Amino acid sequence: MVQISINLTHEIMTMISVQEAQTIILQLVESLQEKEVISLDEAMGRILAQPVSSSLNFPYWDNSAMDGYGVRFEDVNQSNLDYPIILDIVAEIPAGIHPKLSIQSGEACRIFTGAMLPNGVDTIVMQENTRPEENKVIILSPPNYLGEFVRKQGIFYQAGTILLNSGIKINESEMAVLATAQCSTVRVYRRPRVAILSTGNELITPAERLQPGQIVDSNQYALKAFILKNGGVPITLGIIRDEPEMIKQKILEAINTADIVLSTGGVSVGDYDYIETILAELGGEIKISGVAMKPGKPLTVAKFDNGCIYFGLPGNPVSALVSCWRFVQLALDKLSGIKGDYEPKLITATSADELSSNGRRETYIWGQLKLINGEFLFTLAEGSQNSANLINLASTNGLAILPIGVTTIHQGDIVTVLSISR
Ligand SMILES: Nc1nc2c(c(=O)[nH]1)N[C@H]1C(S)=C(S)[C@@H](COP(=O)(O)OP(=O)(O)OC[C@H]3O[C@@H](n4cnc5c(N)ncnc54)[C@H](O)[C@@H]3O)O[C@H]1N2
Ligand code: MOO
Ligand SMILES: [Mg+2]
Numbered sequence: 001m002v003q004i005s006i007n008l009t010h011e012i013m014t015m016i017s018v019q020e021a022q023t024i025i026l027q028l029v030e031s032l033q034e035k036e037v038i039s040l041d042e043a044m045g046r047i048l049a050q051p052v053s054s055s056l057n058f059p060y061w062d063n064s065a066m067d068g069y070g071v072r073f074e075d076v077n078q079s080n081l082d083y084p085i086i087l088d089i090v091a092e093i094p095a096g097i098h099p100k101l102s103i104q105s106g107e108a109c110r111i112f113t114g115a116m117l118p119n120g121v122d123t124i125v126m127q128e129n130t131r132p133e134e135n136k137v138i139i140l141s142p143p144n145y146l147g148e149f150v151r152k153q154g155i156f157y158q159a160g161t162i163l164l165n166s167g168i169k170i171n172e173s174e175m176a177v178l179a180t181a182q183c184s185t186v187r188v189y190r191r192p193r194v195a196i197l198s199t200g201n202e203l204i205t206p207a208e209r210l211q212p213g214q215i216v217d218s219n220q221y222a223l224k225a226f227i228l229k230n231g232g233v234p235i236t237l238g239i240i241r242d243e244p245e246m247i248k249q250k251i252l253e254a255i256n257t258a259d260i261v262l263s264t265g266g267v268s269v270g271d272y273d274y275i276e277t278i279l280a281e282l283g284g285e286i287k288i289s290g291v292a293m294k295p296g297k298p299l300t301v302a303k304f305d306n307g308c309i310y311f312g313l314p315g316n317p318v319s320a321l322v323s324c325w326r327f328v329q330l331a332l333d334k335l336s337g338i339k340g341d342y343e344p345k346l347i348t349a350t351s352a353d354e355l356s357s358n359g360r361r362e363t364y365i366w367g368q369l370k371l372i373n374g375e376f377l378f379t380l381a382e383g384s385q386n387s388a389n390l391i392n393l394a395s396t397n398g399l400a401i402l403p404i405g406v407t408t409i410h411q412g413d414i415v416t417v418l419s420i421s422r
Helices: 010-014 018-028 172-180 219-229 244-257 275-281 317-336
Strands: 035-039 068-071 085-093 107-111 123-126 130-133 136-139 162-164 185-189 193-199 233-240 260-264 285-289 300-303 309-313 346-351 362-372 375-380 398-402 406-409 414-419
Touching (some): 018 317, 193 219, 244 260, 275 300, 275 309, 317 398, 346 398, 398 406
Parallel strands (some): 085 107, 346 375
Antiparallel strands (some): 035 185, 300 309, 346 414, 362 398
């Protein structure tokens, strides 16, 4: 690692640090309180708004963990190859049956994995340790302990205990819990509404014919995908020309319909960069107007009286996404009702490549994070690290972070990497 001492220029002094920006943003965001009841089938990806418990025990009843024979432990625990115990098979119990009989001393039942135990049975002998003979079974080796291969009622969870906490995201494993607890409906937080708009005279849609000087609006698609991936409802408002009145109208519409607004472009110092002025004119309180990071420097954040939080993201495609990964992600997590510490997922990795920065802003370098033999390795994306190069941003799952003052991370050095979930 190579460090420099830097003279802070006026530009850097007016920008806040990434950490300060994170703190401000998280202070602005309040978690949604509105809840809705949805069907279990629709619950994937949603945030649980109440703890889940059940009147059921888990397992629901004593059942067998093996295909074999249900026995009384005291009958068979002395069994061995020289003096094998022989029991009468008095019943066959497949899974799904409620056995009504009671197994007496000297008796066994044929039983299968998942089948409910009858009264009297306290242990299962797996069939590999037995030899059936007509309506009898020979126990070739005794069980290791009383209750072997029995899944006792309530041994995993007892009725009434909390199975899932409020504020967790429902993924596949939580879906299984909700299903097994027979929650056919689930109370969740409503999804955050996120308005997305692109500003710029040069922008066209992917379907339009490209004319010299134009550029396709990729940000709209990137941001929509990001919002969908994070459980929000994207409200795409399209492309707005660099026309202050038109931008004003769209922003007004956006802040009145969404919890968060993401716009791209128009936040730097150019003659057509109107966003910050318009936000202020509309009564937005400008909380951030520049962060000492690269890319993502001109990030503008404002809060409106109705609670809406406006992120004016830089227009450069990489800058826009890096700002989302670093800041909007945390804001969305908190807004969504997810309980957590709202901290970026930072991973310590070894750098496979030399990484460089001018050391003047906290620099985010995109690439691949791989787990190799239990250790994380960061590989630089091939090609240019230019904030307009959205092509080599594809497949990025990690952003190596070079703090202010650090100009070089040598190959083999340790580097902190922001992990991006894919
Ligand atoms: N004199 C200075 N110029 C610039 C500075 C600076 O400090 N002084 N900062 C640079 C940095 S850093 C960034 S980042 C950009 C931010 O620009 P804006 O947020 O004002 O965005 P635009 O000027 O509208 O566009 C920048 C760039 O991005 C392209 N773009 C815009 N929207 C989209 C979209 N929806 N999809 C794809 N690409 C888009 C646009 O064509 C421009 O190339 O400012 C620097 N300038
Ligand atoms: O801050 Mo800009 O995002 O470096 O290109
Ligand atoms: Mg600009």
